[in-house]
Amino acid sequence: MEDLHPGVADPVMDTMNFLNEITLNYPEAISFAPGRPYEEFFDTEQIFTHLRRYLDYLAAQGRSAAEVRSAMFQYGPSAGLIRELIADSLRVDEGIDVPAESIVVTVGCQEAMFLALRALMAGPEDVLLVSSPCYVGITGAARLLDAEVVAVKEREDGLSCADLEVTVLAERKRGRRPRALYVVPDHSNPSGVTMPLRTRHQLLELAERLDLLILEDSPYRLVSPGAQVPTLKSLDRRRRVIHLGSFAKSLFPGARVGYAVADQTVLRADGTTGLLADELAKIKSMITVNTSPLSQAAVAGALLASDGHVCESNAELAAHYGDSMQAALRGLDREFPAARRSRLGVSWNAPSGGFFLTLQVAFRADDDALSRSAKEFGVIWTPMSYFHPDGGGDHTIRLSTSYLAHVEVEEGLRRLADFIESEVVAAQPHG
Incomplete structure (x- = not known):
């Protein structure tokens, strides 16, 4: 490696490979990771x-x-x-x-x-x-x-x-x-x-x-x-x-x-x-x-x-993505009512469009946490630390709403809520 360009050893180069590996290892998991278009609108x-x-x-x-x-x-x-x-x-x-x-x-x-x-x-x-x-x-x-x-x-x-x-x-x-x-x-x-x-x-x-x-x-x-x-x-x-x-x-x-x-x-x-x-x-x-x-x-x-x-030819597609985002926001409200939200230290933003929203959590949302989420709870997301070139984002995750059907979004958020509950409980002192 020392004879190769140092860029290939940069951690940013491994982020997509790690996500792909997690996805391959846990094919039954619901993935909020990929920013891909919804495939049901494609016709060969x-x-x-x-x-x-x-x-x-x-x-x-x-x-x-x-x-x-x-x-x-x-x-x-x-x-x-x-x-x-x-x-x-x-x-x-x-x-x-x-x-x-x-x-x-x-x-x-x-x-x-x-x-x-x-x-x-x-x-x-x-x-x-x-x-x-x-x-x-x-x-x-x-x-x-x-x-x-x-x-x-x-x-x-x-x-x-x-x-x-x-x-x-x-x-x-x-x-x-x-x-x-x-x-x-x-x-x-x-x-x-x-x-x-x-x-x-x-x-x-x-x-x-x-x-x-x-x-x-x-x-x-x-x-x-x-x-x-x-x-x-x-x-x-x-x-x-x-x-x-x-x-x-x-x-x-x-x-x-x-x-x-x-x-x-x-x-x-x-x-x-x-x-x-x-x-x-x-x-x-x-x-x-x-x-x-x-x-x-x-x-x-x-x-x-x-x-x-x-823009006009994509009206139906844009409506679908808008509905997916709204379904995710409703799902977060459902899974994290005010009392639970406060207890778990969870908050999120509410984008008006696009594929992504971000979720603040009380624990370190790193690769190890992602592995536990995929293995034990069947849900995949993206650590926001990947996107901070000068460090940061350690307590934030990115959720993509574009690639999943609405029913998958709802089930995925249920699993995500269970995972977050587990992480917060595990971090609490016992005695």
């Missing part, structure tokens, strides 16, 4: 329909049979085949009006994160700011790129711009250069918190004043019920936001198609200018070469079917 025939629709679309554009064949079977451009369709969808669904040339189609959002970090982290003094708790995908990518991560502790209502400014100024005083802030503003993974509109405006103003870029990752908007707060990118007038997107939740994760919107201007050494997206595409050409044309075609067919209005 849809894939063929989407592919056919996109092939017909290419033919209707005047592409010859040979050109269509080449588009599907060859490598294709690194920046992607379906940028125009993604740009149209962002315009009608999210109010993000950017040229197609500013989009790079990636292998999931994870690659989009990697490309953005590789481009922005230019030297050892550059640091990435993250809200804490934070999605492990970004901190893991930063670790593999030797990029320093500095956490800004999230408050009960989310990120505080005052805290962010203090952190930026402190880092600069240390001789370091904060380059970007990574944030999930809508129904955040892992906390479930949504950033208020006022904070979004304040954040954009602060980013301009402090010369900071924002990496916006927001995969849960189009699968959450009700009106959504505008994206940071749709409010961005100074090109401070690099919007990282994915079709994993809104369409299906098996396609592995994401994208980066990088419309920032880059001044080259020869005095010419281009888009940051062009530079991201260069990096991509040396990592994955291009995103699978077949995957792009399947996504494109789905976008064409809804005229880019993924």
Whole structure:
């Protein structure tokens, strides 16, 4: 191991493997761990329909049979085949009006994160700011790129711009250069918190004043019920936001198609200018070469079917996820009435959408506790300590409500309540 990159030994790299191992070892357990879409809405025939629709679309554009064949079977451009369709969808669904040339189609959002970090982290003094708790995908990518991560502790209502400014100024005083802030503003993974509109405006103003870029990752908007707060990118007038997107939740994760919107201007050494997206595409050409044309075609067919209005076509799906979240919140109220809640030291938040909520407990919610929960009570959850890059979250667990049927949510919470009762009782002094 000492001859390998130190990033592979980072504890964050083992979190998903540990969860997968627990799930495999206890297949009968009800798992609140995976942030996966609900599978009952998938239909395998849809894939063929989407592919056919996109092939017909290419033919209707005047592409010859040979050109269509080449588009599907060859490598294709690194920046992607379906940028125009993604740009149209962002315009009608999210109010993000950017040229197609500013989009790079990636292998999931994870690659989009990697490309953005590789481009922005230019030297050892550059640091990435993250809200804490934070999605492990970004901190893991930063670790593999030797990029320093500095956490800004999230408050009960989310990120505080005052805290962010203090952190930026402190880092600069240390001789370091904060380059970007990574944030999930809508129904955040892992906390479930949504950033208020006022904070979004304040954040954009602060980013301009402090010369900071924002990496916006927001995969849960189009699968959450009700009106959504505008994206940071749709409010961005100074090109401070690099919007990282994915079709994993809104369409299906098996396609592995994401994208980066990088419309920032880059001044080259020869005095010419281009888009940051062009530079991201260069990096991509040396990592994955291009995103699978077949995957792009399947996504494109789905976008064409809804005229880019993924939000409208996902109305039933969003309602299901909203119902699942409400079922979980009702279940928590049922399992932990006021007296029991107080006795056990339990509390939780109430997200308006997304896949996740967080539960505060009185005991240490670590891997050992998770193992006991799975083995003895048949319920799996995620320790929130996984998501705190600077430590913390030891008494908090993350519950995902997306992957389970409502009846499983109810039974899972009953088992969880029994587990929590057992942990608290075991921790009490006897005598």
